[in-house]
Amino acid sequence: MKRVIGYMIGVIVMSSFTFTQVNIKFEQYQLDNGLTVILHEDHSAPLAAIVVMYHVGSKNEKPKRTGFAHLFEHMMFQGSANVGDDEHFKLLQEIGANINGFTTEDGTTYFEVVPSNYLELALYLESDRMGFLLPAMTQEKLDNQRDVVKNERRQSVDNRPYGTANEKIAKALYPETHPYSWPVIGYMEDLSAASMEDVQEFFRTYYAPNNACLVISGNFNPSEAKQLVEKYFGAIPRGKAFERPKPMPISLTEEKQMTFEDKVQLPRLYLAWHTAPRETREDAVLNVLAQILSDGKTSRLYKPLVYEKQIAQSVFAFQGGSEIAGTFEIQVTSKPGKTLTEMQVVVDEVLKALLTNGVTEKEIEKALTSTEAQIINSMATVLGKSTNLASYHSFTGNPNNINKQMDLYKGITPQEVLATAEKYLMQPKVVLSVVPLGKPDLAVQKGH
Amino acid sequence: MKTTITTIMLGLFLTSMISHYVRAGDDIDRTKRPVGKPAPKIQLPKIQKATLKNGLKVWLVEHHELPTVALNLVIQAGSDHDPVNQPGIASMTADVLDEGTTTRDALQISEELESIGASFAVNANFDGSFLTLSTLTKHLDRALDVYADVLTHPTFPQKEFDRLKNQRTGTLIQQRDQPPTIANNAFSYILYGTDHPYGNNPMGTEPSLQTMSREHLVHFYETSYRPNNATLIVVGDVRLGDITSRLEKALADWKTKELPSSSVPDPKLIDRMRVYLIDKPGAPQSEVRIGYPALARSTPDFFPVVTMNRMLGGQFTSRINLNLREKHGYTYGARSVFSFFKGVGPFSASGGIVTEKTDSALHEFLYEINLMRQKGMTTDELTYVKKGLLGNFALTFETPSQIAGNLQNIILYGLPEDYYENYLRNIESITLNDIQRVAQKYLDTSKMAVVVVGDLTKIKEPVSAMKLGEVILCDVNGKPLP
Numbered sequence: 001m002k003r004v005i006g007y008m009i010g011v012i013v014m015s016s017f018t019f020t021q022v023n024i025k026f027e028q029y030q031l032d033n034g035l036t037v038i039l040h041e042d043h044s045a046p047l048a049a050i051v052v053m054y055h056v057g058s059k060n061e062k063p064k065r066t067g068f069a070h071l072f073e074h075m076m077f078q079g080s081a082n083v084g085d086d087e088h089f090k091l092l093q094e095i096g097a098n099i100n101g102f103t104t105e106d107g108t109t110y111f112e113v114v115p116s117n118y119l120e121l122a123l124y125l126e127s128d129r130m131g132f133l134l135p136a137m138t139q140e141k142l143d144n145q146r147d148v149v150k151n152e153r154r155q156s157v158d159n160r161p162y163g164t165a166n167e168k169i170a171k172a173l174y175p176e177t178h179p180y181s182w183p184v185i186g187y188m189e190d191l192s193a194a195s196m197e198d199v200q201e202f203f204r205t206y207y208a209p210n211n212a213c214l215v216i217s218g219n220f221n222p223s224e225a226k227q228l229v230e231k232y233f234g235a236i237p238r239g240k241a242f243e244r245p246k247p248m249p250i251s252l253t254e255e256k257q258m259t260f261e262d263k264v265q266l267p268r269l270y271l272a273w274h275t276a277p278r279e280t281r282e283d284a285v286l287n288v289l290a291q292i293l294s295d296g297k298t299s300r301l302y303k304p305l306v307y308e309k310q311i312a313q314s315v316f317a318f319q320g321g322s323e324i325a326g327t328f329e330i331q332v333t334s335k336p337g338k339t340l341t342e343m344q345v346v347v348d349e350v351l352k353a354l355l356t357n358g359v360t361e362k363e364i365e366k367a368l369t370s371t372e373a374q375i376i377n378s379m380a381t382v383l384g385k386s387t388n389l390a391s392y393h394s395f396t397g398n399p400n401n402i403n404k405q406m407d408l409y410k411g412i413t414p415q416e417v418l419a420t421a422e423k424y425l426m427q428p429k430v431v432l433s434v435v436p437l438g439k440p441d442l443a444v445q446k447g448h
Numbered sequence: 449m450k451t452t453i454t455t456i457m458l459g460l461f462l463t464s465m466i467s468h469y470v471r472a473g474d475d476i477d478r479t480k481r482p483v484g485k486p487a488p489k490i491q492l493p494k495i496q497k498a499t500l501k502n503g504l505k506v507w508l509v510e511h512h513e514l515p516t517v518a519l520n521l522v523i524q525a526g527s528d529h530d531p532v533n534q535p536g537i538a539s540m541t542a543d544v545l546d547e548g549t550t551t552r553d554a555l556q557i558s559e560e561l562e563s564i565g566a567s568f569a570v571n572a573n574f575d576g577s578f579l580t581l582s583t584l585t586k587h588l589d590r591a592l593d594v595y596a597d598v599l600t601h602p603t604f605p606q607k608e609f610d611r612l613k614n615q616r617t618g619t620l621i622q623q624r625d626q627p628p629t630i631a632n633n634a635f636s637y638i639l640y641g642t643d644h645p646y647g648n649n650p651m652g653t654e655p656s657l658q659t660m661s662r663e664h665l666v667h668f669y670e671t672s673y674r675p676n677n678a679t680l681i682v683v684g685d686v687r688l689g690d691i692t693s694r695l696e697k698a699l700a701d702w703k704t705k706e707l708p709s710s711s712v713p714d715p716k717l718i719d720r721m722r723v724y725l726i727d728k729p730g731a732p733q734s735e736v737r738i739g740y741p742a743l744a745r746s747t748p749d750f751f752p753v754v755t756m757n758r759m760l761g762g763q764f765t766s767r768i769n770l771n772l773r774e775k776h777g778y779t780y781g782a783r784s785v786f787s788f789f790k791g792v793g794p795f796s797a798s799g800g801i802v803t804e805k806t807d808s809a810l811h812e813f814l815y816e817i818n819l820m821r822q823k824g825m826t827t828d829e830l831t832y833v834k835k836g837l838l839g840n841f842a843l844t845f846e847t848p849s850q851i852a853g854n855l856q857n858i859i860l861y862g863l864p865e866d867y868y869e870n871y872l873r874n875i876e877s878i879t880l881n882d883i884q885r886v887a888q889k890y891l892d893t894s895k896m897a898v899v900v901v902g903d904l905t906k907i908k909e910p911v912s913a914m915k916l917g918e919v920i921l922c923d924v925n926g927k928p929l930p
Binding site for chain 2: 113160310362382
């Protein structure tokens with residue numbers, strides 16, 4: 001019997017807004033060693049996405065040992081007991097696969113999208129590095145990847161305008177002991193200090209099947225896939241339990257104002273507040289608030305700064321919800337010849353008006369409409385669906401939350417947006433001025 | 449002596465670990481690699497075609513997996529039509545197009561599209577101009593209403609033009625902060641010069657923006673944005689009869705006009721290698737570009753060139769990347785690419801290189817390019833890259849936007865309509881001789897320019913000592929310093 005399980009889209013009607021309901025069908029089970037397996041069939045194209053997500057990121061690192069989770073991600077592509085140094089890439093590029101990995105504060109994700117007839121090869125490779133990485137680890141490989149990561153840091157942080165701004169904000173916002181106070185890519189001196197023993201210890205602790213989930217989505221036969229998963233992953237031993245970093249109470253007692261001179265032409269103002277972690281109602285409300293502030297020509301900040309007064313080159317507000325904390329950020333880049341104090345004055349006016357009069361139903365509806373479109377578009381590929389399923393499993397314990405993404409946004413009212421804005425944006429914040437070298441007078445002046 | 453013992457112990461330790469792990473792997477032999485099953489059949493998208501009363505060609509691919517529709521109007525005129533002394537017109541026309549119509553102002557257009565969550569953009573590149581729209585099917589009518597209005601009744605308001613000109617000037621200023629962008633722009637200028645459209649920044653320059661007027665945009669629009677100069681690609685959750693009847697109504701006012709003839713001139717060739725250095729004081733990395741004006745998309749050598757370049761620098765496991773990143777650790781990534789446009793586009797080998805190793809990296813880049821030119825590749829390598837290209841083909845028809853992109857290729861470059869049906873066969877038939885021939889023909893480093901953006905106090909001396917050719921110090925635009 002030919003089964004086609006795509007996913008169905010229905011429509012549910014709610015009080016003021018009609019959402020398109022996403023319904024991704026999947027099957028979830030666990031191997032004896034604790035590996036969570038999620039299967040989602042989609043036979044619309046002859047390909048399969050294989051995603052392995054380890055629930056470990058830079059927040060599992062220790063101070064002075066930053067950049068570890070990400071350096072480790074690099075090592076995972078350097079061969080394992082039965083796979084040679086460059087072979088992981090070679091075997092997958094030989095079949096035309098798309099391959100990569102990425103590391104965040106909270107998780108490390110590896111993926112390959114392969115022609116579906118090569119599912120077994122992908123499972124073999126993922127299992128070999130999950131179970132048998134250390135025998136192939138050498139000092140030489142570690143040194144080489146340390147150089148590559150340092151180059152990555154030069155390229156994406158040090159040689160990029162405004163590249164170190166986010167590090168400076170995180171450092172000011174979080175206490176030194178908080179794992180979100182350091183950057184995912186790590187500091188140069190810590191990368192230099194990483195030893196083989198550190199790396200091995202990291203692997204033994206965090207790269208165990210019980211700390212991972214494997215998602216396969218695409219064109220495959222589920223009973224065959226289950227057999228292959230058992231065959232390749234079944235005998236990998238379970239890892240020891242370890243403690244996860246927990247949310248901790250954090251707040252700024254007073255406003256922190258900083259100025260940084262950088263190799264930039266245009267000054268940029270950053271404002272950052274502590275807010276709520278991901279997958280919470282407040283995270284959703286703050287996402288809506290961010291869109292009201294800076295999405296589109298008629299948004300609260302874009303309109304006066306960029307469209308009407310034309311004193312800013314660009315403006316961008318966002319809620320960044322991570323696993324154990326969140327931040328809300330506003331960035332304004334000024335036009336040539338303008339000061340960041342001028343930017344700050346307008347931002348203050350806009351926030352004051354918002355905190356006094358609130359937002360409108362119409363503004364909320366616009367934000368929800370665009371959120372809905374974003375969610376649906378994130379399901380356009382088997383890779384998008386796989387990474388979503390893996391994240392919801394890792395960070396909420398329930399992959400079915402992929403189908404409930406819009407639920408967090410249900411019934412958001414102007415009163416709720418106002419209350420949430422009051423709760424967070426009236427707290428002390430970090431104010432960072434990045435200005436061209438030798439132009440500290442363009443920074444926000446004290447008293448603003 | 450002590451060292452030896454340590455080594456042996458480490459060796460034993462490793463052996464015992466391996467055997468432990470293999471035992472843990474139960475009854476499977478992990479030294480045996482799984483082989484692929486027979487390749488599944490690739491279902492190529494079925495293109496349905498129609499022509500509207502005004503002559504506009506419509507290509508539809510139905511895709512009912514998501515409740516969305518994507519439109520891409522491909523207009524056969526882009527920055528390659530910019531007058532050489534006035535770059536930036538095509539891209540500015542695209543920017544101002546959705547800033548006002550006879551019945552809607554800029555804010556209304558933005559507001560209407562946002563309120564239905566549609567994403568809409570107008571862009572131009574060297575080869576064409578593009579109006580793209582993506583909307584949920586349930587909002588198609590409202591989205592199409594705005595889309596058609598912007599396309600057929602734009603007013604190019606002076607006020608909005610002035611604002612965007614000002615904003616673009618800011619963007620050009622910001623580009624001077626970004627070493628990769630400086631390198632790309634200077635490389636284009638050095639290869640093509642300002643009297644060729646590919647030598648100019650498609651966004652224009654600060655002087656060209658100052659002299660650009662609203663009339664330039666209106667003229668470009670009136671001349672180029674015509675149904676007989678365009679094809680509309682539709683991919684998504686609609687049927688042909690349904691979409692064409694909506695389009696007939698929405699685009700009834702849009703009329704054909706005779707098109708002026710145009711073609712991209714051939715660039716001048718480079719006679720010998722020169723090295724162009726641009727100073728970025730304190731830069732921790734040097735941005736390197738090596739190349740020359742190479743080939744147009746219409747070249748009959750397209751397939752062998754793409755196959756050859758995949759091995760040279762077109763994928764992670766290419767020779768260039770494995771050498772510079774994995775073997776030497778000079779960079780986060782190095783690559784080579786043939787950029788195919790309607791006219792003769794550049795070949796470039798590039799990467800961001802740690803400052804101290806700039807000269808060594810240049811040496812390795814040139815070594816790999818020369819080696820490919822002299823020796824071509826091995827039978828194993830050819831088998832390897834061909835298999836990769838064939839496998840990857842299956843991955844390029846998954847989403848509506850990928851499908852639309854593939855259709856756009858056929859339309860923009862006038863490729864045969866059975867291009868994708870024959871794609872696999874064209875790759876399969878490539879021989880080692882083909883590779884050898886195109887490598888010999890298209891990888892002559894003595895006719896290439898070397899451009900480096902970096903800290904001159906650290907790189908000028910070692911790079912000059914390589915004696916690759918005349919060393920020319922340039923400003924951020926790639927113009928020689930006096």
